[in-house]
Amino acid sequence: MIYFTELEHLPVxxxxxxxxxxxxxxCVDPSQNALxxxxxxxxxxxxxxxxxxxxxxxxxxxxAVQTSTTLDQxxxxxxxxxxxxxKKDVLDQQIIDVNHRKVVxxxxxxxxxxxxxxxxxxxxxxANVGVxxxxxxxxxxxxxxxxxxxxxxxxxxxxIPWEFVNLIEPDSSRRVKLRISYDRLAELHPADVADILxxxxxxxxxxxxxxxxxxxxxxxxSEIPTEMQAALLESxxxxxxxxxxxxxxxxxAADVLQEMTPEASAExxxxxxxxxxxxVRTLLGFEEKTAGALMTTEFIVVGEEATLEGAIExxxxxxxxxxxxxxxxxxxxDQVLTGAAPLARIxxxxxxxxxxxxxxxxxxxxxxxxxxxxxxxxFHKYNLVxxxxxxERSHLLGIVTADDVLELVVNRR
Amino acid sequence: xxxxxxxxxxxxxVFLAVVGPGIITAxxxxxxxxxxTYSNAGATFGYSLLWTLxxxxxxxxxxxxxxxxxxxxxxxxLADLIREEYGFRMTFLVMVxxxxxxxxxxxxxxxxxxxxxxxxxxxxxxxVPLGAALVWVLVVRGTYQSVEKIFLVACLFYxxxxxxxxxxxxxxxxxxxxxxxxxxxxDSNYLYVLIGLVGTTIAPWMQFxxxxxxxxxxVKLKDYRLSRWDVIVGCIMTDVVAFFIIAAxxxxxxxxxxxxxxxxxxxxxxxxxxxxxxASYLFAFGLCNASLFxxxxxxLATAYYVCEGLGVESGINxxxxxxxxxxxxxxxxxxxxxxxxxxxxxxxxxxxxxFSQVINGMLLPIVLIFMLRLVNRExxxxxxxxxxxxxxxAWVCCVTMIVLTLVWFVSTFFPGHLPx
Numbered sequence: 001m002i003y004f005t006e007l008e009h010l011p012v013x014x015x016x017x018x019x020x021x022x023x024x025x026x027c028v029d030p031s032q033n034a035l036x037x038x039x040x041x042x043x044x045x046x047x048x049x050x051x052x053x054x055x056x057x058x059x060x061x062x063x064a065v066q067t068s069t070t071l072d073q074x075x076x077x078x079x080x081x082x083x084x085x086x087k088k089d090v091l092d093q094q095i096i097d098v099n100h101r102k103v104v105x106x107x108x109x110x111x112x113x114x115x116x117x118x119x120x121x122x123x124x125x126x127a128n129v130g131v132x133x134x135x136x137x138x139x140x141x142x143x144x145x146x147x148x149x150x151x152x153x154x155x156x157x158x159x160i161p162w163e164f165v166n167l168i169e170p171d172s173s174r175r176v177k178l179r180i181s182y183d184r185l186a187e188l189h190p191a192d193v194a195d196i197l198x199x200x201x202x203x204x205x206x207x208x209x210x211x212x213x214x215x216x217x218x219x220x221x222s223e224i225p226t227e228m229q230a231a232l233l234e235s236x237x238x239x240x241x242x243x244x245x246x247x248x249x250x251x252x253a254a255d256v257l258q259e260m261t262p263e264a265s266a267e268x269x270x271x272x273x274x275x276x277x278x279x280v281r282t283l284l285g286f287e288e289k290t291a292g293a294l295m296t297t298e299f300i301v302v303g304e305e306a307t308l309e310g311a312i313e314x315x316x317x318x319x320x321x322x323x324x325x326x327x328x329x330x331x332x333x334d335q336v337l338t339g340a341a342p343l344a345r346i347x348x349x350x351x352x353x354x355x356x357x358x359x360x361x362x363x364x365x366x367x368x369x370x371x372x373x374x375x376x377x378x379f380h381k382y383n384l385v386x387x388x389x390x391x392e393r394s395h396l397l398g399i400v401t402a403d404d405v406l407e408l409v410v411n412r413r
Numbered sequence: 414x415x416x417x418x419x420x421x422x423x424x425x426x427v428f429l430a431v432v433g434p435g436i437i438t439a440x441x442x443x444x445x446x447x448x449x450t451y452s453n454a455g456a457t458f459g460y461s462l463l464w465t466l467x468x469x470x471x472x473x474x475x476x477x478x479x480x481x482x483x484x485x486x487x488x489x490x491l492a493d494l495i496r497e498e499y500g501f502r503m504t505f506l507v508m509v510x511x512x513x514x515x516x517x518x519x520x521x522x523x524x525x526x527x528x529x530x531x532x533x534x535x536x537x538x539x540x541v542p543l544g545a546a547l548v549w550v551l552v553v554r555g556t557y558q559s560v561e562k563i564f565l566v567a568c569l570f571y572x573x574x575x576x577x578x579x580x581x582x583x584x585x586x587x588x589x590x591x592x593x594x595x596x597x598x599x600d601s602n603y604l605y606v607l608i609g610l611v612g613t614t615i616a617p618w619m620q621f622x623x624x625x626x627x628x629x630x631x632v633k634l635k636d637y638r639l640s641r642w643d644v645i646v647g648c649i650m651t652d653v654v655a656f657f658i659i660a661a662x663x664x665x666x667x668x669x670x671x672x673x674x675x676x677x678x679x680x681x682x683x684x685x686x687x688x689x690x691x692a693s694y695l696f697a698f699g700l701c702n703a704s705l706f707x708x709x710x711x712x713l714a715t716a717y718y719v720c721e722g723l724g725v726e727s728g729i730n731x732x733x734x735x736x737x738x739x740x741x742x743x744x745x746x747x748x749x750x751x752x753x754x755x756x757x758x759x760x761x762x763x764x765x766x767x768f769s770q771v772i773n774g775m776l777l778p779i780v781l782i783f784m785l786r787l788v789n790r791e792x793x794x795x796x797x798x799x800x801x802x803x804x805x806x807a808w809v810c811c812v813t814m815i816v817l818t819l820v821w822f823v824s825t826f827f828p829g830h831l832p833x
Contacts, residue, residue, distance in 0.1 A: 248670060
């Protein structure tokens with residue numbers, strides 16, 4: 001195990017024992033091998049930078065780097081965006097710790113020394129973020145390495161194995177070159193990813209969101225605060241923004257579009273598919289802070305004469321978020337809301353039972369223009385999970401779900 | 414129709430949302446250290462330090478605009494930027510220096526609280542522990558937000574100063590002359606007060622606070638223009654208040670030959686023309702409000718940016734075990750600040766408060782140098798780099814403070830080497 005703080009400034013010698021320079025940085029080539037140090041950047045006394053490939057390194061220790069080459073066989077350094085430089089791109093930068101689901105700043109990097117096939121290789125093991133790493137950085141160069149190891153050993157060490165490290169790179173073409181993918185990140189719960197996003201700067205947020213697939217991006221964006229949502233969506237191209245917004249539940253989509261500037265939201269709406277856009281436009285038409293503005297147009301409704309089979313068919317055809325379905329609403333001949341059949345009852349019923357019999361006696365609903373306080377009170381009084389929203393003629397327009405009401409209550413505090 | 418109305422409302426809301434960091438920073442700027450520094454300046458040197466206000470206001474606007482711009486463009490805090498561009502060791506050293514300065518500032522807030530309440534006869538042994546506990550609970554329990562409005566409203570107290578100033582019938586000719594004619598003496602006392610004046614107005618911790626507040630608000634680049642106005646208005650407000658505190662003290666205390674301010678009772682005399690016998694109560698009220706307000710913000714802001722720079726978990730919304738160092742740092746600042754004031758004798762309170770502002774002034778160039786190097790980086794700021802005027806003003810400010818500090822040092826420890 002050797003640390004970057006111990007490797008930096010190490011003297012580098014050629015095969016004859018002549019001093020070449022001091023070790024300035026280490027480069028990894030993710031297209032070849034994501035963990036192996038591919039080249040060593042050495043600063044010469046004449047202020048030039050040499051580039052030594054890993055096959056030319058004979059041995060590495062805390063005292064020196066011994067190469068198996070001579071000066072004339074060593075090339076000069078040419079900056080390459082496809083290479084990951086440890087000091088420039090990793091040290092003191094923020095990374096995402098996918099395991100602990102947070103954003104941390106790298107203080108030191110751990111390496112393993114591995115002899116291999118006549119030369120010696122360095123492989124990245126972990127990012128080091130604890131107090132021990134801080135002590136090493138502070139004392140680096142001022143005190144002997146052996147004493148630094150002893151001192152830093154007294155303090156807690158916190159490392160993140162490299163496989164859980166997600167680098168953050170705002171430049172999308174560089175992301176491709178460095179093979180940065182956020183697959184692991186995408187596997188986390190959207191709320192956790194949203195927490196991580198909140199710790200990043202806007203460019204970095206954009207980088208992460210652009211790399212996620214539309215559905216995951218939509219779920220994640222739904223979980224971040226509204227102002228941030230709007231800022232984020234305004235910063236990505238409107239076609240991609242439209243793709244993401246389409247994946248969001250219509251009420252969330254309406255909220256975000258409302259928050260964006262009129263020009264930006266018009267662009268996004270224009271780029272959306274017409275059905276989705278229509279739903280969202282309807283919701284945008286309602287005044288803010290009313291039941292209409294809170295509701296979503298994603299709900300399941302069947303005729304009141306339908307049976308269990310009809311309900312299951314409707315569930316199968318539903319393309320919204322199944323987890324949020326608790327009730328199937330029933331409408332009468334004139335499209336008026338007549339009943340609400342809880343899913344649990346449907347599950348227990350005989351297949352030939354008309355849904356009308358499974359409905360609760362009185363359907364509690366709210367007018368679209370009612371204010372949001374009324375909505376909250378209704379939820380509270382009748383212990384509701386969803387509340388249907390109707391117009392003056394009792395036609396079902398949408399439903400308000402408990403999570404939206406919870407958000408209202410939490411924000412009011 | 415709804416779209417158009419909501420557009421206007423959005424714009425208004427954006428303005429109101431973006432207005433905030435600057436105005437709040439301005440009012441926190443006038444904390445106990447500020448009130449004492451300005452009062453002392455007016456009492457000891459009359460109108461002759463008023464000329465500093467215009468250059469200092471200009472410098473303040475430039476500096477704060479720079480940090481607001483950096484926050485809006487990079488979306489990162491100042492400590493974050495310093496860490497990313499200058500590495501751990503440099504960041505650590507700067508954080509240590511600023512921590513010391515901010516501990517001094519915290520001490521001066523509690524000193525203000527103690528002084529203010531001593532005017533109405535309450536002992537510091539009661540007031541300071543209570544005040545510290547109150548501040549800690551308000552902030553940690555998260556109820557600070559609801560109280561912030563009360564603090565801001567109580568800041569209307571500062572109107573007392575211009576009123577009192579006019580009622581004191583100052584010698585306006587002298588005041589105007591003092592405002593436009595620069596007058597520099599090379600003696601230690603004068604320079605000390607001068608450095609403190611700059612340090613209390615352009616406090617280093619405020620720059621970190623403002624940049625973080627701008628980032629927190631998520632100020633978008635296009636709304637940044639509005640936040641510029643917020644900053645400018647805030648700066649002007651701060652310095653108008655400063656002007657009247659100095660002028661009022663000059664017109665009342667200096668004129669009667671009292672000289673250096675030794676306790677809050679003397680500083681309160683500046684409000685006599687307005688409030689008569691109630692001047693001390695009025696002053697105590699304003700001073701305590703300013704002290705508590707800043708005590709709620711300053712140590713918290715310090716804990717935030719130090720943790721940010723060192724890469725340690727921070728956040729008042731996190732639980733204790735999630736962000737232990739943050740809470741430890743914050744609590745230590747409050748406890749040490751309070752303890753220092755409890756054990757310091759009353760005569761030392763104001764000198765320590767003044768000294769803490771002088772430290773601000775001496776550390777300002779260090780922070781300015783970092784800021785200037787960061788704000789001029791093309792890869793960080795793109796087209797929003799500093800223009801030449803801003804660079805000149807900021808560098809002049811930086812160099813001036815370094816020169817003033819050096820000259821003060823020489824005149825204090827090697828007196829007689831400089832012309833009078």
